[in-house]
Amino acid sequence: MSTLESRFLADLTPHKAMLYQIANAYCSRREDRGDLIQEMIAELWRAYPRFDGRAAFSTFLHRIAVNVAISFYRGESRRIRDALPIEDFGMDLAAADRVLDAQGDDMHALHQLIARLDEINRALILLYLQGYSLEELAQMLGLTVTNVATRINRIKTRMQRDHAAQEST
Amino acid sequence: MNGLDLDALRAGWKHSQRQLDTSLTLDADTLRAALRRRTGAAFRRHRGWLLASLVAAALTFGALLAFLVAHFDDAVYRLLASPLALLALAELSVDWRQWRALAALDLDAPVVQVQTTLDELRGRLLRPAKWVLLSSVLLWLPLILVLVKGLTGTDLLDYLHPSVVYVNLLVGVLFVPIALLVMRWASWRYRQRPGFERFLDDVAGSSFGKARQQLAAQREVRPGDGFRRDAADTRRSRRSGAAGPSPCAAALA
Numbered sequence: 001m002s003t004l005e006s007r008f009l010a011d012l013t014p015h016k017a018m019l020y021q022i023a024n025a026y027c028s029r030r031e032d033r034g035d036l037i038q039e040m041i042a043e044l045w046r047a048y049p050r051f052d053g054r055a056a057f058s059t060f061l062h063r064i065a066v067n068v069a070i071s072f073y074r075g076e077s078r079r080i081r082d083a084l085p086i087e088d089f090g091m092d093l094a095a096a097d098r099v100l101d102a103q104g105d106d107m108h109a110l111h112q113l114i115a116r117l118d119e120i121n122r123a124l125i126l127l128y129l130q131g132y133s134l135e136e137l138a139q140m141l142g143l144t145v146t147n148v149a150t151r152i153n154r155i156k157t158r159m160q161r162d163h164a165a166q167e168s169t
Numbered sequence: 170m171n172g173l174d175l176d177a178l179r180a181g182w183k184h185s186q187r188q189l190d191t192s193l194t195l196d197a198d199t200l201r202a203a204l205r206r207r208t209g210a211a212f213r214r215h216r217g218w219l220l221a222s223l224v225a226a227a228l229t230f231g232a233l234l235a236f237l238v239a240h241f242d243d244a245v246y247r248l249l250a251s252p253l254a255l256l257a258l259a260e261l262s263v264d265w266r267q268w269r270a271l272a273a274l275d276l277d278a279p280v281v282q283v284q285t286t287l288d289e290l291r292g293r294l295l296r297p298a299k300w301v302l303l304s305s306v307l308l309w310l311p312l313i314l315v316l317v318k319g320l321t322g323t324d325l326l327d328y329l330h331p332s333v334v335y336v337n338l339l340v341g342v343l344f345v346p347i348a349l350l351v352m353r354w355a356s357w358r359y360r361q362r363p364g365f366e367r368f369l370d371d372v373a374g375s376s377f378g379k380a381r382q383q384l385a386a387q388r389e390v391r392p393g394d395g396f397r398r399d400a401a402d403t404r405r406s407r408r409s410g411a412a413g414p415s416p417c418a419a420a421l422a
Contacts, residue, residue, distance in 0.1 A: 009197045009200065014190070018186065020189055021185075021186060041204075042204070091195060096189050099185070100189075107181055130183075131179055
């Protein structure tokens with residue numbers, strides 16, 4: 001077993017929930033989520049030798065995972081040829097879905113509202129919810145801090161409006 | 170939920186992540202095996218194509234050798250078929266060396282080391298392609314003459330005016346240095362450009378490109394709306410000239 005492979009797996013394991021959350025935001029079907037998670041892992045593995053440790057692994061993971069998810073969502077990415085059922089990797093998506101189902105109404109509403117955003121804003125809000133500061137988001141996305149702040153405010157306003165409309169119906 | 174407080178929900182999001190983390194496991198051994206299987210499958214596919222190319226080159230060389238033996242007394246056709254046979258032999262030799270190098274490739278070696286080996290192999294694949302291109306103008310007529318003679322026994326030279334052969338020879342000889350200059354310029358001008366690298370991948374064979382990509386460490390995170398940092402980084406490194414010509418561009422030059 002190569003050292004690189006072991007290091008990659010050690011780095012990846014604590015972030016599996018992030019992969020699930022990103023996949024959940026971009027795919028409504030469970031099978032698609034499984035495929036997307038595998039695709040994200042494969043792309044992370046390809047890019048891993050480029051990871052120099054200057055930024056946190058989670059930042060590296062988010063950048064790649066979100067880009068892969070957007071490509072997957074737009075149907076641009078080639079579906080992986082040798083995909084296995086994700087359960088073979090020990091990832092029980094049904095159990096993860098049950099965890100989400102058991103969450104409160106506000107989290108349910110949040111997931112629904114995120115699903116209504118376009119793919120770029122969806123990425124932005126996912127990263128925002130992960131706890132990144134505006135400066136970090138700007139750095140990750142290659143935007144100015146002002147631009148990120150404006151986008152976040154617009155998304156918040158839109159989500160609040162959609163949520164109010166949802167509540168009233 | 171009364172109103173939507175995204176900032177307050179950030180804590181909930183993190184909490185949900187922790188819960189998910191405990192419910193999701195990742196079987197490292199299966200994942201490791203899957204990663205290796207994907208890389209191995211890409212290389213097996215490439216070796217399959219390489220085998221087909223090896224068989225084709227061997228058949229072509231065998232046919233040309235048979236033609237040379239059959240027309241041993243005919244000096245003109247011996248002269249016409251010899252460079253074609255040499256080219257086929259060069260292709261056969263390159264394919265054979267590729268086949269052996271890929272068979273000996275240790276995918277467990279550090280990725281950067283494997284990547285360097287693969288770049289060298291692609292460079293080796295490009296060299297005969299370069300010579301086929303350079304000699305194409307010179308050798309297209311001998312190829313047709315030998316093909317027609319070999320398949321039907323007809324000597325097209327009886328029907329062609331000698332000037333056709335001389336003009337073809339002259340243009341073919343002139344084409345070699347001009348094409349060499351153009352290739353050298355193109356590999357200097359377009360080095361490290363994704364389009365040019367894709368073209369070189371196509372010349373080297375798409376299966377080779379796919380196998381290489383499977384291992385590639387250099388995947389650009391696709392720049393899209395708001396994802397321009399990587400593209401900008403790439404442009405900066407290109408402007409600074411930090412990146413030298415790829416081994417493949419060097420092979421073409």
